[in-house]
Each structure stands twice: as structure tokens, then as C-alpha cells.
Amino acid sequence: MSDFWILLTGSLVAACCGIVGVFLVLRKMAMIGDAISHSVMPGIVIAFLISGSRDSMLMMFAALVFGLITVLLIGLFQRSGIQSDASIGVVFTALFAIGVILVSLFARQVHLDQDAILYGEIAFVHWNLWEIGGMSLGPKAVWLLGVTLLVISLIIGLFYKQFKICSFDPALAAAIGIPVAFFHYLLMGLVSMATVSSFESVGAILVVGMLIVPASTAYLLTEKLGTMIALSIAAGIVSTFIGYSASIWLDASIAGCIVCAAGLLFLAAFLFSPTQGLVVRKLRMRSLAVSETR
Amino acid sequence: MRKGKRANSALKRLMMTLLFLSLAVSTLAGCGGTARNPEAGGKLRITATTGMIADAVSEVGGEFVEVTGLMGPGIDPHLYKASQGDVRKLDDADVIFYNGLHLEGKMGEIFEQMEKSKPVVAVASYLKEEQLITDPSAAGGATHDPHIWFDVKLWMSAVEVIRDTLAEKDPAHADQYQANAEAYLKKMEELDAYAKEQIAAIPANSRILVTAHDAFGYFGRAYGIEVKGLQGINTMSEYGSKDVSELRDFLVENGIKAVFVESSVSTKSIESVIEGARELGHEVKIGGQLFSDAMGDAGTEEGTYLGMVRHNVDTIVKSLK
Numbered sequence: 001m002s003d004f005w006i007l008l009t010g011s012l013v014a015a016c017c018g019i020v021g022v023f024l025v026l027r028k029m030a031m032i033g034d035a036i037s038h039s040v041m042p043g044i045v046i047a048f049l050i051s052g053s054r055d056s057m058l059m060m061f062a063a064l065v066f067g068l069i070t071v072l073l074i075g076l077f078q079r080s081g082i083q084s085d086a087s088i089g090v091v092f093t094a095l096f097a098i099g100v101i102l103v104s105l106f107a108r109q110v111h112l113d114q115d116a117i118l119y120g121e122i123a124f125v126h127w128n129l130w131e132i133g134g135m136s137l138g139p140k141a142v143w144l145l146g147v148t149l150l151v152i153s154l155i156i157g158l159f160y161k162q163f164k165i166c167s168f169d170p171a172l173a174a175a176i177g178i179p180v181a182f183f184h185y186l187l188m189g190l191v192s193m194a195t196v197s198s199f200e201s202v203g204a205i206l207v208v209g210m211l212i213v214p215a216s217t218a219y220l221l222t223e224k225l226g227t228m229i230a231l232s233i234a235a236g237i238v239s240t241f242i243g244y245s246a247s248i249w250l251d252a253s254i255a256g257c258i259v260c261a262a263g264l265l266f267l268a269a270f271l272f273s274p275t276q277g278l279v280v281r282k283l284r285m286r287s288l289a290v291s292e293t294r
Numbered sequence: 295m296r297k298g299k300r301a302n303s304a305l306k307r308l309m310m311t312l313l314f315l316s317l318a319v320s321t322l323a324g325c326g327g328t329a330r331n332p333e334a335g336g337k338l339r340i341t342a343t344t345g346m347i348a349d350a351v352s353e354v355g356g357e358f359v360e361v362t363g364l365m366g367p368g369i370d371p372h373l374y375k376a377s378q379g380d381v382r383k384l385d386d387a388d389v390i391f392y393n394g395l396h397l398e399g400k401m402g403e404i405f406e407q408m409e410k411s412k413p414v415v416a417v418a419s420y421l422k423e424e425q426l427i428t429d430p431s432a433a434g435g436a437t438h439d440p441h442i443w444f445d446v447k448l449w450m451s452a453v454e455v456i457r458d459t460l461a462e463k464d465p466a467h468a469d470q471y472q473a474n475a476e477a478y479l480k481k482m483e484e485l486d487a488y489a490k491e492q493i494a495a496i497p498a499n500s501r502i503l504v505t506a507h508d509a510f511g512y513f514g515r516a517y518g519i520e521v522k523g524l525q526g527i528n529t530m531s532e533y534g535s536k537d538v539s540e541l542r543d544f545l546v547e548n549g550i551k552a553v554f555v556e557s558s559v560s561t562k563s564i565e566s567v568i569e570g571a572r573e574l575g576h577e578v579k580i581g582g583q584l585f586s587d588a589m590g591d592a593g594t595e596e597g598t599y600l601g602m603v604r605h606n607v608d609t610i611v612k613s614l615k
Contacts (some may be wrong), residue, residue, distance in 0.1 A: 006381075118398070120400065121376055121401070121404075123377075124381070127407050128407050129410075131410075247377070250380050251379035252377050253377055253378075253380055254376075255383075257378075267310075
């Protein structure tokens with residue numbers, strides 16, 4: 001059964017991250033996942049210092065709070081005219097540094113970092129079961145990610161048109177009376193939720209990879225938002241399957257192999273995309289040159 | 295516009311069908327994969343996290359068990375990452391042994407979960423509170439130093455836990471396990487006496503062990519040597535410039551001749567301390583490499599628990615004497 005649960009968990013992460021990843025890539029904010037992976041550190045340390053426990057639910061709540069603080073601060077700086085990449089960089093390095101200071105001040109002798117406390121490992125999802133009254137209901141990660149996916153699809157589905165206009169033409173969106181700032185923060189809230197619950201289930205590298213790489217692959221293949229979301233999810237899920245097979249074959253880290261597979265899919269799209277692929281453009285150029293010399 | 299929309303939703307439907315198909319196919323393939331469960335010729339299949347535990351299990355279990363270790367030579371358990379094969383090793387095991395006391399990080403939580411479905415034993419969990427080193431400076435919650443194997447006496451109780459677990463799971467060979475454990479415990483007793491005697495031979499004022507991270511707390515307590523580490527217990531914690539200068543001043547003030555590096559921790563941090571001491575005109579040399587969180591390569595003397603402890607003791611004595 002372990003294969004089934006690992007693949008299902010990977011696919012759920014791919015779906016959650018694939019959907020929000022598209023919007024992040026379109027807004028040139030792709031690295032926000034990496035930023036959140038670092039900036040949750042102070043939250044974890046503070047939660048540990050207050051409670052003295054390493055209880056997963058509490059840590060996740062603390063991480064979620066700091067995830068939201070991160071996206072709010074990034075949004076605040078961005079809206080006051082600082083470049084997207086710079087505001088992401090400023091916020092996450094500062095917050096992470098606060099976490100490092102807190103550890104060195106109060107918790108030197110404790111094994112305390114995101115890796116040890118918050119980040120899960122996709123290899124172990126099928127052992128971390130959710131039980132109620134002695135009855136096993138399947139892996140916790142699947143429930144957590146399933147609920148996250150439901151919330152994301154629901155909100156994106158309900159406000160699809162608003163999100164679309166805000167992403168492509170914020171000026172138009174404002175002109176026709178859409179609360180641009182509200183939808184920006186709503187989206188960022190979803191990003192924070194998707195990343196934190198995925199961190200808890202499968203670890204950082206897989207989440208950061210799944211947020212960016214499949215969405216970028218989809219970006220190369222289409223210009224329609226709906227298709228791009230579908231392709232992004234598909235690319236993520238296909239990478240999960242290819243990557244997992246590779247990890248069996250190589251006896252290597254599962255998350256590492258999945259992200260590598262996603263990278264290879266991106267490379268394939270980069271070379272062979274029917275509209276923007278390197279090969280296609282070269283061919284088009286040559287045929288143009290040939291027709292000119294004739 | 296409308297045509298585009300229709301094409302769009304058709305594409306979506308196609309993608310979804312593809313997804314579910316691939317999910318279904320791989321599920322079938324996956325179930326086929328786990329169905330095979332080779333019997334290891336009636337042997338008890340044991341999976342252990344650290345090399346020290348795997349070594350103890352194979353000493354006690356002998357020919358009646360098949361032991362696989364997850365963390366090989368030179369691997370820092372704080373930084374261990376599981377591979378796909380490790381998932382299989384844990385899935386297929388009849389009994390799993392791990393250290394506990396948060397040595398394995400978040401994996402410890404997983405082991406607690408697995409306890410419900412198969413025998414999973416933390417070898418440190420049978421130690422009494424007063425036998426453990428508790429860090430007083432840690433805020434919130436008691437945290438114990440997990441490096442229990444450096445006090446040979448403590449590790450002997452871990453071996454007893456392994457012996458009792460094996461005897462319980464495989465009563466047919468209980469007598470052999472008993473005999474093997476007895477022989478192994480005897481060797482450990484000798485090693486313990488050897489370490490005490492050797493460390494005591496170091497002049498009292500240079501009986502100070504300086505290492506990269508705090509792995510030797512139990513060693514220091516058991517054998518009467520002061521221990522100082524640059525990093526905390528956890529190799530991931532950052533060391534500050536204050537830590538470096540404090541340790542440097544400590545070296546200079548106490549006239550310490552040698553510091554030690556560890557096989558599973560980078561030497562960079564400790565080198566910066568040596569460099570600092572040199573600038574103050576105090577020459578410190580690297581006394582040698584100690585095995586802390588992982589053993590040496592399989593097949594070598596240091597690839598066994600007994601050999602590893604002996605190597606550490608000899609290295610320390612040679613440089614500090």
C-alpha cells in the first residue's frame with residue numbers, strides 16, 4: 001500500500017501547488033514558496049518556547065501564522081513600490097534571521113529547526129495515520145492536503161474571473177470595481193495554506209519545486225489561464241509518477257527524484273513546445289531564411 | 295470566444311481522464327509490487343536506524359536474524375534523508391529498533407505511529423530519567439542528550455532491551471540470544487573498564503575533551519573527562535562568533551593541546567577556533583578524528599561499536615597524554 005499512498009500524497013501536493021503556482025508564476029512571485037519555507041522558523045521557535053512541546057498541529061498553526069505574516073509583509077512592500085523579488089528577499093531573510101537568533105538565545109541545546117519539527121517526509125506518509133477511536137482513516141497527510149485542495153479549488157473556482165483579471169490586468173480590474181488588494185491577499189493566503197500544509201506532509205524541496213516547475217512548464221505550452229492550470233496540475237502529477245518510479249530504480253530520495261522529473265518535463269517543454277520551444281523556433285527561423293533566399 | 299471556451303473545457307476533461315487513468319494504473323502496479331514479501335529463510339528481519347544499534351542487533355541475533363541499518367558509515371542522524379529503499383526496509387521489517395530521545399528527529403514521530411502495527415522499540419526508552427543527561431539551559435520541556443552509546447554501561451542496557459525483544463519475538467531461539475548477549479555484554483564490560491583506566495591515565499589538568507558538537511556528554515560523565523563542544527547537541531544549530539571566541543579563550547586559558555574532529559561533522563568550524571587560538575599565540579593541534587554519531591566503514595575495526603569506542607578512547611588518550 002505504501003506506493004499508493006505516496007503517489008496519492010504526491011499528486012495532491014502537485015494539485016494544490018500546481019493551481020496556486022500558476023498565479024505565482026504569472027505575477028513573477030514564484031519564489032514565495034521558498035520564502036515561506038524559511039520564514040516560518042520564528043513561528044516554530046516561539047511556539048516551542050511557549051508550549052515546550054513539538055506537537056505537530058501546534059507547530060503547523062504557528063507556521064501558518066508566520067506564513068500569513070510573510071505574505072502580508074511581502075504584499076505590503078510590493079504595493080508600496082518595492083520590486084517583487086526584493087520584497088520577497090527582504091521579508092524572508094529577516095524573518096529567518098529572527099528565528100536563528102531565537103534558537104541561539106533560548107534553545108541552543110534543542111534539536112529545533114524546520115527540518116526536525118515541521119517538515120514531513122513523503123517517504124513516511126503512509127505510516128502517519130489519522131485515527132479516531134481506534135479506527136484508522138488513512139494517512140493524515142492525505143486528509144490535510146485533500147481539505148487544502150478542496151478549499152483552494154472552491155475559492156479559485158468561485159472567483160475565477162476576478163483572479164484572472166487581477167492577474168493579467170490589475171488596472172482594468174480596479175477600473176471595473178474589483179477589490180484588487182483583497183483578491184491579492186486572498187490568493188496569498190491560499191499560497192500560505194498550500195505551502196504550509198504541504199511542508200508538514202512532504203517536506204520543503206518538493207513543495208518549492210511543485211509550486212514553480214510545473215507551472216512554468218505549463219506557461220511554455222499555453223496562453224490560456226484555464227488550460228495553464230490544467231497543464232500545471234498534469235505536469236506535477238506526471239512528475240510524481242515518473243519521479244517515484246525513478247526513486248525505486250535508483251534507491252534514492254523520493255522528493256528529490258520527483259522534483260528532478262519535474263525539471264526534465266520543463267526542459268522538454270522548453271525545447272519542444274509547439275509555440276515557444278527552442279527547436280520549433282529554430283526550425284521556423286530556418287524555413288523563414290530558406291523562403292527569403294528563394 | 296465561445297469556441298475557445300468549449301475547446302478549453304474539452305481539454306480539461308481530457309486531462310482529468312488521463313490523470314485518473316494513470317492513477318488507477320499505477321495503483322494496480324503498486325499493489326502488485328507490495329504483494330511480494332520474501333521470507334528471509336525463517337529469519338527475523340530487523341531494521342535499525344543507527345549503525346550502533348544495527349551492530350548490537352547482529353551481535354545478539356547472530357545467525358537467526360537479518361539486520362539492515364538505515365544510516366550508514368559517516369551519516370549524521372540529524373541530517374539523515376530517507377531513500378525509497380529505506381521505506382521498503384521499514385515496511386518489510388518484523389522488528390524495528392531506533393535510538394529515541396529525538397536523535398532521529400521527526401522520524402521519531404513516525405516510529406511512535408508504527409508501534410501500533412508492528413514491534414518498534416526505542417532502545418533509549420528503557421533508561422531511567424536520572425540516567426539521562428538533561429539540558430538545564432533549554433527553555434520549555436525536558437530535552438535529553440540522545441548520544442547514550444558513549445557511556446558503555448548505558449549502552450549495555452540498550453543491548454539488554456534488544457536481547458529481551460528478540461527473545462520475545464522469536465522464543466525458539468531465546469537461549470541463543472541469551473548466550474550471545476551475555477558474551478557481548480562481557481566484552482562491553484571489558485571495554486568500559488579499559489576506557490576508565492585509559493582516560494584516568496591522562497593527567498588530571500589536561501583531561502578536557504574539545505569537539506565540534508556536544509556528542510560526548512555521556513562519555514565525559516562516565517569516564518571523568520570534561521567535555522566542551524562548539525555546536526550544541528544538534529549539528530544543525532548555528533554556532534555564533536561568541537561561541538568561537540569563547541571556545542578559543544577556553545583553549546588558551548586551559549593550555550589545551552588538542553581538539554578533535556568528528557567523522558560525521560564538517561571540520562570547518564573547529565578549524566576556525568584553532569586559527570583563532572594561533573593568533574593569540576597558542577598552538578592547538580587536531581588530535582584526530584573521533585566517531586560520534588556514526589561508525590566507521592563496514593569491515594574495518596571502527597565499523598563495529600566496540601572498535602569505534604576503543605578508537606575514540608585511544609585517539610583521545612594519545613593526544614592529551
